[in-house]
Amino acid sequence: MNRTIIMYTKVAVLVMLVGLALSAPSDSYGPPAHQQTYKEEPKPYQYNYAVQDEYAGTDFAQTEESDGQNVKGSYTVQLPDGRKQTVTYVASPYGGYQAEVSYYGEPQYPHEYGPPVTFKPQSYHHEPAYKPAPSYQPAPSYTPEPSYH
Template structure:
């Protein structure tokens, strides 16, 4: 009886070593070397009221950037940030201008885009 248990144990151990380490068959992952990059974009559409932008630079380890957006209350928000794997994400937020609120409320005023025919 003991020999049958030993044989079954050896068969089960052999099967366990024969199974793939990842049962789902995903390819092994790897960590690519850090790659420096930078980008900048901005949008200023007076007709639609859109005014925002973003710039970012990375040396492969640390990311530094800034983005701005025109808020609905009339202020301009600027966020300057730095991020890395040691300190995490650190942001400094600034507001330019003073918030403006209407004295009367009503339905929003909207305009059809130019060239729009219905």
């Protein structure tokens, strides 16, 4: 009789596990069926920036614009060999990302190199803008007597 109860228990657990597996969603990577998805309308934009620091040798820039579907732009960077690299690109949902790379200038490879660019540390002395007044004024421990001359 004990073997029969154990057998029925095993079968019941197996049936529950199979039922649980079959009730799981088939696409576990997609959004849940009860959740609505929000599709934002594409918005046109335009931006650009440039950084040029002759002391540090930094020189790069980028410009980009989009009509909401297609993107076009370019960026430039000063290479260590002295050339300027420019990448002009377009990207669209159907054509993908397409880039054209061009270089300006001749590469320079000096035989001797100068000292590395270093920045001297600047001393910084901070004065607080607010100087609190002492909140405790001790009373004198004695009262001075007036002096008569």
